Amino acid sequence: MGERQTEIVSGVAAGVPFTALPPAVPAGGPAPLVLTWHMIDAPRTDAAFAAALPLAGVPAWRVHLGMPLCGARMADGSMDAVVARAIEDAVLSYAAPFVRQAVDELPAALADLRERLPVDDGPIGVVGGSLGGAVALRVLAERRIPVAAAAVVNAAVRARSLVALIEGLTEQPYRWTDEAAQAAADLDFVARSGDIAGGPAQPPLLLVSGEQDYPTFRADTAELAAALRGRYRRPDDVRLITVPDLAHPLAEPPGVEPAPQLPQATAVDAEITAWFRHHLVSSGRTDHTEESVSDGTT
Template structure:
């Protein structure tokens, strides 16, 4: 399977073509990786290749990750987290990745033999917050949305990174507003588009994130016209990361990531053929 790398409207990507020949342009699945391992588009493609899905799987690089790392290191991103975990790191990374998606999608369609149908998206951890922001703002029609160990409420993620600063996070009014904007449980009622959604939660993920994941599923089912199109799956033994550290380069797939990969493959197959 040939892997293609490049940039789309300035966003680096790793693209995997359909493993089986497709008659004409193929469907497109776009992903955003986590900031834990695997923390680059290339490493994420290796962790969750979804080889059995007859679609292009295009893994976009998050801001300051992969090809966008400063001097090839993660130090600059870590320094932002130390400066302000929410306002300099989590929130701007999420907003930038979501804001640059429409232009990147247009460029991908110019570069790859993909169809013009609504695109499917997948996000993991903070990448899932990007996918949810894309879903909520509704600038791009979506066919299906999958989330893995998602950052559903950014307020719950702040304590997980505030240790980089060596002190408890100092909440301000502006920070609280930013956290409210990235609380997708609270924003569930804003959704008018209701694509099928799968949430994959690791049994050993951070307890706060698991609680938020269940709350999001409940909120979406309350507002979806067809609640059964919102699915929650728990993966035994899966912690938050999907790869071993340092998670910068493609690595052999872990058994837990393989379990996630199988779940995603079956689900996307069902969505693309329905």
């Protein structure tokens, strides 16, 4: 286990760029770990997301991971390659491979981070914004990594809603194929609510929806909340909140470099911080998991 860090740590974990923030107060031992995935909208890099949602009140290491082709992995120092992929094929060149790569990279990156940072080996917290929210939801659905608590902000809950949004921006209809339809179904987390809720442990999930977010995203998030509350043994472990005046992004464009926290992002930060202080730290992650496992109802 490495020495306790006192400053922001930037680096690469198993090929994934990251920005890590240590607990404000030393934990007196290995601290919990929260991993995040940023938006493709602003803030669109791990460093910018760390500035928008530092979660400083959570007594845990918050490690903000870079999405594919973003931040240190940008092609030619710009987001043009990401835009080109979205225009080329919103599902098969953009949403599906980005989410799949981010999820597939997680086990090795997590193992590397645990070797380098003074964090414990218990279930982690996960946070995602927009397409990064789809990553967090897929981590929950696949259950390869034990998760103690989760939060998503303006998440891309359904790939088809993301496609419709891109269609509106490009004024070009998407050409659906059987392959694209299957990939989109895999990224429909309302339909996959049974996968999220189907394990013995049902991680508490906070769904944050901006009052001014895209209407389809807001509707999808509300449907996901209802579906999960109907499946969770403790429905209150799924909470949907609306943040006034919050549009889709959490930072001013272009959102590549760290910037001062916007008031709306401050409100989101406070809600997620309270959620993790209760569900990741105060309640005891091991106790919560064991309690879920011991409940034989489904």
